[in-house]
Amino acid sequence: MVRLLTHNLLACHVKGCTSNNFPLQFQNAQIELREADFNTDFLKNFLPKLEWKALVDSAKDLGDTSLPLEQPEMLDDEFLKNLHHVLLEIHVEEGSMTCPNCKHSYPISNGIPNMLLAEHEIG
Amino acid sequence: MIPTPDLSHLSAQDYEHVYEPAEDTFLLLDALEADAEELRSLKAVVFLEVGSGSGCVSAFAGKILGPSALYLATDINHRACDCTRRTGSQNKVAVHTINTSLTAGLHQRLKNSVDIICFNPPYVPTMSTEALEAQGLRGIEGSWAGGSDGMQVTNTFLEVVHELMSPTGRFYLVAVKENNIPKIQSRMECLYQLKSKIILARRAGREHLSIVRFEHTAAPTL
Numbered sequence: 269m270v271r272l273l274t275h276n277l278l279a280c281h282v283k284g285c286t287s288n289n290f291p292l293q294f295q296n297a298q299i300e301l302r303e304a305d306f307n308t309d310f311l312k313n314f315l316p317k318l319e320w321k322a323l324v325d326s327a328k329d330l331g332d333t334s335l336p337l338e339q340p341e342m343l344d345d346e347f348l349k350n351l352h353h354v355l356l357e358i359h360v361e362e363g364s365m366t367c368p369n370c371k372h373s374y375p376i377s378n379g380i381p382n383m384l385l386a387e388h389e390i391g
Numbered sequence: 392m393i394p395t396p397d398l399s400h401l402s403a404q405d406y407e408h409v410y411e412p413a414e415d416t417f418l419l420l421d422a423l424e425a426d427a428e429e430l431r432s433l434k435a436v437v438f439l440e441v442g443s444g445s446g447c448v449s450a451f452a453g454k455i456l457g458p459s460a461l462y463l464a465t466d467i468n469h470r471a472c473d474c475t476r477r478t479g480s481q482n483k484v485a486v487h488t489i490n491t492s493l494t495a496g497l498h499q500r501l502k503n504s505v506d507i508i509c510f511n512p513p514y515v516p517t518m519s520t521e522a523l524e525a526q527g528l529r530g531i532e533g534s535w536a537g538g539s540d541g542m543q544v545t546n547t548f549l550e551v552v553h554e555l556m557s558p559t560g561r562f563y564l565v566a567v568k569e570n571n572i573p574k575i576q577s578r579m580e581c582l583y584q585l586k587s588k589i590i591l592a593r594r595a596g597r598e599h600l601s602i603v604r605f606e607h608t609a610a611p612t613l
Contacts, residue, residue, distance in 0.1 A: 278497060380488055382469070383491035
């Protein structure tokens with residue numbers, strides 16, 4: 269399942285590609301929305317680990333603009349609900365993710381991101 | 392007692408391409424179960440299984456840690472990724488599956504963040520070329536062919552695992568006698584300040600299996 273949560277943890281790892289290699293940019297993303305169990309603890313636990321701007325921008329790319337540009341200090345219910353939806357309920361089933369730096373493209377097939385590289389591309 | 396995950400959705404056809412849970416898998420489950428209380432008290436946020444195969448271990452971890460943790464699983468074999476994902480849903484654990492070699496693509500963002508790492512590597516000693524080929528084929532051979540001392544694939548991961556572990560992080564590794572466990576332990580302590588302990592050992596047929604648990608000797612500088 270490529271959800272925005274997973275996507276927020278993936279960076280390009282082509283040999284020598286070490287800066288501006290995150291976040292990967294979605295191309296031709298086919299999206300499915302699926303309900304997930306809401307869990308406040310999970311969201312609060314995970315919030316400090318997120319790259320916020322990357323999450324907001326990538327959500328926007330997929331057509332969701334519910335998140336504020338800055339991470340709020342007060343975590344009210346509406347914010348947590350939106351965060352839950354963005355992180356866990358938007359599934360990218362098919363498409364690809366392109367590195368903003370070296371333009372390497374990582375395919376997404378059947379909901380699974382393929383981060384494998386050919387031998388000569390591995391750092 | 393935590394029940395073994397339901398794997399009834401996986402068929403003989405799946406097991407032609409993906410490693411079927413066996414004694415080594417079950418020993419790892421037993422080790423996690425024995426540590427369950429402690430693992431809960433660590434308040435793990437990120438769990439990562441490297442080389443998840445059927446997904447049995449990740450699903451089991453989900454039963455221990457519950458829904459407030461994130462479950463990440465990687466495998467070089469895309470069929471294994473598919474099995475892992477299905478095993479997650481069958482057992483109501485949201486396992487986020489990534490088709491990659493070890494933690495490639497995740498490493499940069501997961502530095503110092505992973506609370507629990509499990510790795511049941513291809514540990515069977517084979518010709519070195521056989522292990523390389525197996526990883527290249529990205530099929531079931533890659534789940535066992537371990538090259539010289541059965542350590543070829545494991546060694547690559549042992550060089551980077553300390554960077555992934557959170558300050559209180561734990562790393563569970565499946566190993567066999569031929570891997571020379573004392574040597575692994577002393578090297579990990581000396582090079583990466585990871586202390587370790589054999590927390591469970593069992594003989595299964597010809598294999599002398601062990602679960603080695605690593606943790607930081609001191610909190611790393613972040």
